[in-house]
Amino acid sequence: MTALNIGSNSFREDGWLNLDHPSTRYSNEQAKIDVPHDLMSDKAIALGDNTLTAAYTSHTIEHISDEFVEKTFKEVYRMLEPGGVFRVTCPDSDKLYKAYVDGDKEYLTSWVFPHPDGRQKFFRSFGLGEQLVFIVASNVSPYSKRNSDLARITKGVEVFREPEIEKILKTKSKEDALTFFTDACQERALHLQKQIAGNHVSWWNFEKIKNIMEKVGFKDAQKKKYNESDYEIFKNFDEKNKDSVAQKHYSVFVEAKK
Numbered sequence: 001m002t003a004l005n006i007g008s009n010s011f012r013e014d015g016w017l018n019l020d021h022p023s024t025r026y027s028n029e030q031a032k033i034d035v036p037h038d039l040m041s042d043k044a045i046a047l048g049d050n051t052l053t054a055a056y057t058s059h060t061i062e063h064i065s066d067e068f069v070e071k072t073f074k075e076v077y078r079m080l081e082p083g084g085v086f087r088v089t090c091p092d093s094d095k096l097y098k099a100y101v102d103g104d105k106e107y108l109t110s111w112v113f114p115h116p117d118g119r120q121k122f123f124r125s126f127g128l129g130e131q132l133v134f135i136v137a138s139n140v141s142p143y144s145k146r147n148s149d150l151a152r153i154t155k156g157v158e159v160f161r162e163p164e165i166e167k168i169l170k171t172k173s174k175e176d177a178l179t180f181f182t183d184a185c186q187e188r189a190l191h192l193q194k195q196i197a198g199n200h201v202s203w204w205n206f207e208k209i210k211n212i213m214e215k216v217g218f219k220d221a222q223k224k225k226y227n228e229s230d231y232e233i234f235k236n237f238d239e240k241n242k243d244s245v246a247q248k249h250y251s252v253f254v255e256a257k258k
Helices: 066-079 093-102 105-109 119-124 128-136 148-153 162-171 174-186 206-216 242-246
Strands: 003-006 016-020 052-058 080-091 219-224 251-257
Touching (some): 003 066, 066 080, 080 206, 093 105, 093 174
Parallel strands (some): 003 052
Antiparallel strands (some): 080 251
């Protein structure tokens, strides 16, 4: 068996290859990288066709532009053997949007973990819309300029304040509003993600992931719960991936097969 963890971070498991992009942002966390690769490049992943039994990615696709997510899914389909399986986890924009509509300040604030530097307390001081936008389109939220280094890196990037965000969310559909903000991010994603790799530039829910999976050839795309799977290789597998554990209450879990 050969399987691939895409955006593997600290993950390590026998039978699995780690694909990740070496990053100073994550250098203290990243385990051995077997397949160095920048998902926001035009290069093919350096693995052969029909060579993998499974592929998994946890909290990675929200860090890259929509076009490169589709390209990554195409690459996964190419590398998987017939009947191979693919599982994706990432922030669920349906849950985040519902929290905004319901006025659930605690849910949105808790996206940022408590830290001695007071970052969660500072995040709490922003409006619900500003918090939502930070989670799905980080670079256009005012929280993205929370210190002098980040303000310098994002200089010239327009941010949206609460009144404007509220107007956009009220006058557009959920999908159109979220796309409006992520499009603004993706105009500069290639530049900014090399410097702020942890920021988010795209939004996802089950339907959007399913649509791209099916577009590139996958079938039987299904929404699952944390650690739940129809495939033996993915049963209780989410718990082996740090971000899937830390953000399980914010995540969507989707799997499909070739």
